[in-house]
Amino acid sequence: MLISESDLSAIWLTLRLATTVTLLLLLIGTPLALWLANTRSRLKGPLSALITLPLVLPPTVLGFYLLLFMGPNGPLGQLTTSLGLGTLAFTFWGLVIASLLYSLPFVVQPIQNAFAAQGTHPAEVAATLRASPWNTFWHVRLPLAKPGIVTATVLGFAHTVGEFGVVLMIGGNIPGETRVVSVQIYDHVEALEYAQAHWLSAAMVIFSFSVLLALYLVQQRRQTSAQAVVGLRYEP
Amino acid sequence: MLKACLIQLVNAPRRASVIRIPCKFLALWCVVAASIVRADEITIAVAANFATPMEAICQRFEQDTGHKVHLAVGSSGKFFAQIEHGAPFQAFFSADQAKPAQLERNGLTVPNSRFTYARGRLVLWSAAPEAVDATGNALKRGTYHKLAIANPKLAPYGAAAVETLKNLGLESSARKHLVQGENIAQTFQFVASGNAELGLVALSQVMRNGEIGSGSAWLVPETLYSPILQDAVILVPGRNSAALASFWEFVQSKPAQRIIESYGYASPHSAAQAR
Incomplete structure (x- = not known):
């Protein structure tokens, strides 16, 4: 058996982490994206830059600062300790927080683009029909932004599955708690266990390819159907 | 192909400039390799735990001889894999004995160059x-x-x-x-x-x-764990380097040993007894 028990535990942990992070990111990212798409606030620029930062920064920078931040002398570490939670490094929830930061741009940007592409028109029409802003959001803006949300979900999930540098820096390699698939592969390679590394790596490649392929196929279908709708409406 | 090209360059660094290689990437690689094997510059891969003492040793060596030492610091496992695949390091200071010995068995080292440079605590x-x-x-x-x-x-x-x-x-x-x-x-x-x-x-x-x-x-008392003996070895790209030969002499000398011990390592002589 080339996929060992510890490999399976790493796969299960990775899926659990990615699911938790994706759900939380959709909860945080959607309002954030909506605000960014609509606002003319001066904060928009700095905030957008801040959200995009993890895309550009090496994961080691993020991991290093998180380690200092979460430590007993860091602000977050002091907060969690005073709340009786202990420090977050080397825990599952520590990884969740790190992944939230790390995958944030992959979730916010597609949703923000989807909201921005709607323009103000649909919301204004809804308002003339006496829909409350809350109703407009749930029944007009959110359904219209669905393609962006699907993209965000897939990218957020896949990016968290592929996360490595940050986890390596703050995880501590604890089986069932912080040893995710990418770290497990790294361990196999470093220990010169190339056969096991191959199995897990191939699984990762196939998974990532399938996810992206599915995403593009769905988008393609949506585009053609959207064109058909547009065609029906505007071509006499 | 790359490995063969590197070995050729190592053997005759002066010819490097006249060899024509179609691929730009390969050409660049060879230029890098050729500059590494210049007589007065050496490149050494060092295990992370030994990085600080090694810097001190190299500083002293450079002052004494005028040669230049480039250090690559990292994990021994990674260096092992890179050397197996033709990395142009001229010497390797490992964190253990197994990896240099394995490289020796694979014919990637200069015979009789392996020695224990430190015992970790x-x-x-x-x-x-x-x-x-x-x-x-x-x-x-x-x-x-x-x-x-x-x-x-x-x-x-x-x-x-x-x-x-x-x-x-x-x-x-x-x-x-x-x-x-x-x-x-x-x-x-x-x-x-x-x-x-x-x-x-x-x-x-x-x-x-x-x-x-x-x-x-x-x-921790050394009775509680097997000795952490660390071996170094000269690799094939370093076999004709006079600078490396004098570095090898220096690193085994008394002054270098004193530097190593000042960083908390036991000397290889007592290591030899422990073995």
């Missing part, structure tokens, strides 16, 4: 002063939350840490408190940042000028 360390007493009770009491060790599968210091816990009868009680760094440098970082209260790290990481630099430490 394991230390129980905390960034907090007075957290660790001189008898190691901090470990035996078991009141800590996290104990950082290096990954025992990858790092010799990690294997020594696990052996120590086993010999103290603490292996099962410590297991749920263990966090692992990928190498000894990361393990040290976990403890230095306070995220782990205790760590079993290399003495060389906490020792400066012959004493413990900061925090508190317990020097």
Whole structure:
């Protein structure tokens, strides 16, 4: 058996982490994206830059600062300790927080683009029909932004599955708690266990390819159907 | 193809400029390789735990001879794989004995160049002063939350840490408190940042000028773990380098040994006895 028990535990942990992070990111990212798409606030620029930062920064920078931040002398570490939670490094929830930061741009940007592409028109029409802003959001803006949300979900999930540098820096390699698939592969390679590394790596490649392929196929279908709708409406 | 090209360049560095290689990337590689093998410059791969003493040794060597030493610092496992695949290092200071010996068996080294340059010491360390007493009770009491060790599968210091816990009868009680760094440098970082209260790290990481630099430490008795012997070897790309030959002489000399010992390593002569 080339996929060992510890490999399976790493796969299960990775899926659990990615699911938790994706759900939380959709909860945080959607309002954030909506605000960014609509606002003319001066904060928009700095905030957008801040959200995009993890895309550009090496994961080691993020991991290093998180380690200092979460430590007993860091602000977050002091907060969690005073709340009786202990420090977050080397825990599952520590990884969740790190992944939230790390995958944030992959979730916010597609949703923000989807909201921005709607323009103000649909919301204004809804308002003339006496829909409350809350109703407009749930029944007009959110359904219209669905393609962006699907993209965000897939990218957020896949990016968290592929996360490595940050986890390596703050995880501590604890089986069932912080040893995710990418770290497990790294361990196999470093220990010169190339056969096991191959199995897990191939699984990762196939998974990532399938996810992206599915995403593009769905988008393609949506585009053609959207064109058909547009065609029906505007071509006499 | 790349390997063959590199070896050719190593053998005749002066011809490097007239060899025509169609691929731009290969050409660039060869230029890099050719500059590395210039007579007065040497490139050495060094295990992370030995980086600081090695820098001090090289500084002294460069002052004395005018040669230039380039150091690549990293994990021994990674260097091993890179050397197997033709990396142009001229010498390799490993964190263990197994990897240089394996490279020797694979014919990638210069025969009879292998020697033990240092014997590593394991230390129980905390960034907090007075957290660790001189008898190691901090470990035996078991009141800590996290104990950082290096990954025992990858790092010799990690294997020594696990052996120590086993010999103290603490292996099962410590297991749920263990966090692992990928190498000894990361393990040290976990403890230095306070995220782990205790760590079993290399003495060389906490020792400066012959004493413990900061925090508190317990020097683990060498009876509790097998000796951490570290071997160095000259690799095939370094076989004709006069600069490397004189470096090899220097690193085994008394002044270099004194530098190594000042960073908390035992000398290879006593290491030879331990073996």
